Amino acid sequence: MTELKHITIGVLALQGAFVEHIRHLANAIKNGQYEEYHFSFPQVKTPEELATCDALIIPGGESTAMSLIAERTGMLSPLMDFINLEKPVWGTCAGLIFLAKQCVNGKEGQHFLGGMDIEVTRNAFGRQMDSFIADLDFSDFIDGVNMFPTTFIRAPVVSKLLDPPGAIHKRDTEASIIYSKNTYCNPHKVQVLKLLEDRNGFIVAVRQGNKLGTSFHPELSADSRFHKWFVDEFVLGKSY
Numbered sequence: 001m002t003e004l005k006h007i008t009i010g011v012l013a014l015q016g017a018f019v020e021h022i023r024h025l026a027n028a029i030k031n032g033q034y035e036e037y038h039f040s041f042p043q044v045k046t047p048e049e050l051a052t053c054d055a056l057i058i059p060g061g062e063s064t065a066m067s068l069i070a071e072r073t074g075m076l077s078p079l080m081d082f083i084n085l086e087k088p089v090w091g092t093c094a095g096l097i098f099l100a101k102q103c104v105n106g107k108e109g110q111h112f113l114g115g116m117d118i119e120v121t122r123n124a125f126g127r128q129m130d131s132f133i134a135d136l137d138f139s140d141f142i143d144g145v146n147m148f149p150t151t152f153i154r155a156p157v158v159s160k161l162l163d164p165p166g167a168i169h170k171r172d173t174e175a176s177i178i179y180s181k182n183t184y185c186n187p188h189k190v191q192v193l194k195l196l197e198d199r200n201g202f203i204v205a206v207r208q209g210n211k212l213g214t215s216f217h218p219e220l221s222a223d224s225r226f227h228k229w230f231v232d233e234f235v236l237g238k239s240y
């Protein structure tokens with residue numbers, strides 16, 4: 001019998017919707033061909049737990065609280081170190097804010113991990129009352145997923161794509177960097193996965209190499225295909 005490959009995808013559990021992510025991860029690998037793997041999806045609260053992870057999800061919640069708890073529990077620099085290890089990381093909503101380099105409407109003293117070369121704007125769609133659900137077409141990058149229910153709750157948007165450190169050329173125009181599965185994915189640049197044409201063209205999903213950021217919460221839908229894509233494409237797939 002061949003030995004199973006152990007893969008640990010942690011979910012940062014300082015605050016927010018971490019339980020939902022774990023449920024979706026467990027569900028996502030039921031529908032695949034993963035006989036050669038043994039997966040664990042631990043809640044991550046300590047540097048020791050983080051050190052066991054091959055990949056990390058940072059959930060939605062409240063980015064100011066998450067930053068404060070990370071600081072108080074000594075998790076801030078282990079998280080920054082983890083990002084520098086070039087392991088796959090996915091931030092959803094508050095997690096996207098935490099993962100960003102810069103933020104508009106941030107709170108004084110709020111920390112950012114700087115794992116993606118983006119500026120985010122917090123609460124870009126307005127208040128809690130302006131939260132909404134939209135069926136989005138992700139079939140450009142996830143096969144067959146053309147009606148995915150996405151939930152936006154006081155969601156941020158990506159308001160600027162920043163040049164990675166050391167970049168020589170100025171960034172291309174937005175239109176030319178829209179990502180699809182047929183496009184070569186430059187691991188150093190931020191690529192737009194999804195923007196909302198009917199809402200100011202707001203950018204709501206981006207990728208930079210093995211980092212993924214989404215404004216919305218795929219973990220709050222009943223559909224695990226987005227999580228399956230993260231596992232297949234970012235954790236088991238191409239390595240950057």
Ligand SMILES: NC(=O)CC[C@H](N)C(=O)O
Pocket residue numbers: 059060061062063064092093094095097122123153154155156
């Ligand atoms: N649903 C969410 O994660 C909301 C994010 C929240 N507005 C923040 O700034 O952290």
